[in-house]
Amino acid sequence: RPVIELQDTVVTFKRNQGTITALDHVSLAIEPGEIYGIIGYSGAGKSTLIRVINHLQVPTSGKVIVNGQALDDLDQRQFQKARKKIGMIFQHFNLMNSRTVLNNVEFPLLGEKLSKTERREKALALLKLVELEELAEAFPDQLSGGQKQRVAIARALANNPDILVSDEATSALDPKTTLSILKLLQSLNQQLGLTIVLITHEIQVIQTICHRVAVMEAGQIIEQGKVAEVFMRP
Numbered sequence: 001r002p003v004i005e006l007q008d009t010v011v012t013f014k015r016n017q018g019t020i021t022a023l024d025h026v027s028l029a030i031e032p033g034e035i036y037g038i039i040g041y042s043g044a045g046k047s048t049l050i051r052v053i054n055h056l057q058v059p060t061s062g063k064v065i066v067n068g069q070a071l072d073d074l075d076q077r078q079f080q081k082a083r084k085k086i087g088m089i090f091q092h093f094n095l096m097n098s099r100t101v102l103n104n105v106e107f108p109l110l111g112e113k114l115s116k117t118e119r120r121e122k123a124l125a126l127l128k129l130v131e132l133e134e135l136a137e138a139f140p141d142q143l144s145g146g147q148k149q150r151v152a153i154a155r156a157l158a159n160n161p162d163i164l165v166s167d168e169a170t171s172a173l174d175p176k177t178t179l180s181i182l183k184l185l186q187s188l189n190q191q192l193g194l195t196i197v198l199i200t201h202e203i204q205v206i207q208t209i210c211h212r213v214a215v216m217e218a219g220q221i222i223e224q225g226k227v228a229e230v231f232m233r234p
């Protein structure tokens with residue numbers, strides 16, 4: 001069964017006198033182990049879609065089911081637990097600049113029942129996974145964009161999430177670095193069976209690693225299907 005399911009989901013916001021429909025009857029089902037792309041221009045509703053999946057935005061109507069749990073059945077504590085099972089990476093990395101690479105990766109583990117040594121070992125293993133162990137004691141501003149994103153990926157995996165949401169994670173990177181990050185995501189998808197939801201405005205990113213794609217416009221999914229069918233190469 002799907003890891004993420006939206007059934008006729010609507011999100012509206014009140015603005016001035018009117019109402020904005022950020023998600024307009026969106027339905028989708030993302031299967032375990034899939035790399036699912038969501039593409040659309042600014043304002044299309046991509047961030048709202050992620051916020052709904054991530055339980056940060058309560059839909060106005062419709063159902064949202066993540067890992068078999070319907071959003072409206074959860075209390076605050078269950079929300080927090082469910083949210084931990086979704087890793088996030090962003091365009092601007094969102095690393096703590098005053099902390100080492102290792103401390104950044106350890107951060108999500110601070111609330112867990114782990115000894116200092118266990119936490120350190122876990123963080124080092126994650127850094128190894130993204131091929132960045134040797135930079136454990138460096139600070140983020142000493143790293144390249146691609147290296148920063150690798151740290152962010154390691155941090156996003158700290159709580160063993162089932163789902164990784166990549167929100168324009170390669171948008172600030174040059175084409176070569178973009179490709180290396182996409183290859184890393186692809187290998188994590190294959191090695192760990194991680195489901196990846198990849199938000200982008202670039203068709204190339206979708207074509208490089210996504211299995212399926214949804215095209216969003218004005219709050220709606222206007223097209224959905226296998227990447228090769230939705231975006232045929234010339």
Ligand code: ADP
Pocket residue numbers: 042043047048
């Ligand atoms: P992007 O197009 O890069 O996703 P946006 O400006 O659409 O950036 O959104 C950035 C953040 O601000 C999102 O979390 C979104 O939900 C929120 N946001 C967008 N538009 C408004 C608005 N009119 N009022 C309040 N928050 C908004």
Ligand code: ADP
Pocket residue numbers: 013014015020021022040041042043044045046047048049
């Ligand atoms: P995208 O991520 O594709 O740029 P968003 O989901 O951020 O799109 O925004 C979709 C629409 O909803 C936009 O018109 C945006 O201004 C509006 N919007 C998003 N968040 C809010 C908010 N918190 N309050 C009011 N309007 C919002």
